[in-house]
Amino acid sequence: MIDLTSLTSAVGELDEKKVMSMLQEFVAGAPETEEAAQAITACQKGMEKVGQRFETGEYFVGDLIFAGELLTEAMEVLKPIIGSAARQKVGKIVLGTVQGDLHNIGKNIFKSMAEAAGFTVYDLGINVSPEAFLDKIKEVQPDILGLSGVLTMAVESMKKTVDLVKEAGLREHIKITIGGACASYEAMQVSGADAWSTNAAETVNVCLGWVGQHQE
Structure with a gap:
């Protein structure tokens, strides 16, 4: 089993060599899917440390960009295991x-994990309007709508999107989850969503439960 604490620290310190070495050794040992999910959670915690260091002025924008690239690289290593x-x-x-x-780092993590769990994910990207979400819902008729956001103001955009889905008469046919740093029980209540989480693995399990599946 990988040392999750050390992995979190390595990501927080932006130690690409150590992170990739640990993950490659981990994957070579043919870990269980649940173990891989724990490794991703450890990487997420490392990203939280990066965010904290950015807020205190220790890290800069360039460090945030590098952190995002590092996390994407880490996900590519782990994705085959999660998808097993x-x-x-x-x-x-x-x-x-x-x-x-x-912001798209958390969204991209969730997308990779959801696809690995068997979902078809239609990622509309960033800065998506309520109307664009509704158009896509009408087009592909999804089981779930995932709304991501980091900024506090994102909650209002989430509410506008959920309200538009209601107005279109489609709310009863779709489950809605919100995620990202702005997500909370209160944000879920305000937006009108069905669930919330700041943990991608947890959200995937909730989604699997909604469609009658379970994470093996």
């Missing part, structure tokens, strides 16, 4: 970072 349990498509998710927000 996915045998068939289990459902469809429309996903995006809501209007007014340009």
Whole structure:
């Protein structure tokens, strides 16, 4: 089993060589899917440390960009292991970072994990308007809508999107989850979503439960 604490520290310190070495050795040992999910959570915690260091002025914008690239690289190493349990498509998710927000790291982590779990994910990207979400929902008729955001103002965009889905008469046919740093129980209540989480692995399990599946 990989040392999760050390992995978190390595990501937080932006030690690419150590992170990749640890993950490659981990994957070579043919870990269980749940262990791989724990490794991703450890990487997420490392990203939280990066964010904290950015806020205190220890890290700069360039460091945030590098951290995002490092996390994407880490996900590519882990993705085959996470996907080992996915045998068939289990459902469809429309996903995006809501209007007014340009953050995509957490969204991309969730997308990779959801696809590995068997979902077809339609990622609309960042700064997505409520109308764009609705158009895609009408087009692909997904089981789940995933709204991501980091900024506090993103909650209002989430609410506008959920309200538009209601107005279109489609709310009863779709489950909605919110994620990102702005996500909380209160944000879920305000937006009208069904679930919330700041943990990608946890959100994937909630989605699997909604479509009658379970994480092996």
